[in-house]
Amino acid sequence: MSSWKRDMASGLVVLVPIIVTIWVVYWLFRFIANLPLTETIANPALRVGITLAVFVLMVFAVGYLMRTAIGSLVEAGIDNAMNRLPGLRVVYNASKMAIETALTGTNELQTPVKLETWDGIRMTAFKTGRESPDGRKLLFLPTAPNITSGFVIEVEQEDIVETDENVEEALTRILSAGFGERNDEQVTGVPIDVIEERREETPDDRPATD
Known part of the structure; x- marks a missing residue:
């Protein structure tokens, strides 16, 4: 990749997420400010503040209810009702899985490891901190890019390959279907085109080192 293309790509990687984030925050501000709950208040900032305060109070109230036996029954009833609606159940379950993963997923997952599932093929797995009755x-x-599905497997300790990755790095690779994997330039600091040239060299062509 030429230098200007690499510089352009690097700039887009930094700027596009920032622009998208600013746009989403602005859209949410406008949306909350125009809710009917506070339409009689003239100041938009005050309308947003009151709406957010009401929402936070509602979140805590529902959260407290969910810790009771009645709350569990209510949640199960809502899940059953939503799963009976074709189309909408996909949106409901996807959003529920996304928020559960964002709030609790990385805390529940422990150290990421590599596992050779087939000859020469390694996959990313996560320790659960549990053992089977026979000590495995x-x-x-997890599956990619949906980490809310996957397999619980029992593995001998010697078959587990330890890594120096953290949970966020491993999840980024899985959620992005591999496109979020760090490349050689990010790891070594050496430009990709230089690395590719070195890879194309045969052992005889490479300069001897002392």
Whole structure:
């Protein structure tokens, strides 16, 4: 990749997420400010503040209810009702899985490890901190890009390959279907075109080192 293309790509990687984030925040501000709940208040900032305060209070109230036996029954009833609606159940379950993963997923997942599932093929799994009755380690092997599905597998300790990754790095790779994997330039600091040239060299062509 030429230098100007690499510079352009690097700039877009930094700027596009910032622009998208600012646009989403602006859209949410306008949306909340125009809710009927506070339409009689002239100041938009005050309308947003009151709406957010009401929403936070509602979140805590529902959260407290969910910790009771009645709350569990209510949640189960809502899940059953939504799962009976074709089309909408996909949106409901996807949003519920996304928020559960964002709020609790990375806390529940422990150290990421590699596992050779087939000859020469390694997959990313996560330790659960549990063991099977015969002493094997229980791992969670997620699917990509949906990490809310996967397999719970029992593996001997010697078959687990430890890594120096953290949970966020491993999840980024899985959620992005591999496109979020760090490349050689990010890891080594050496430009990709230089690395590719070195890879194309045969052992005889490479300069001798002392």
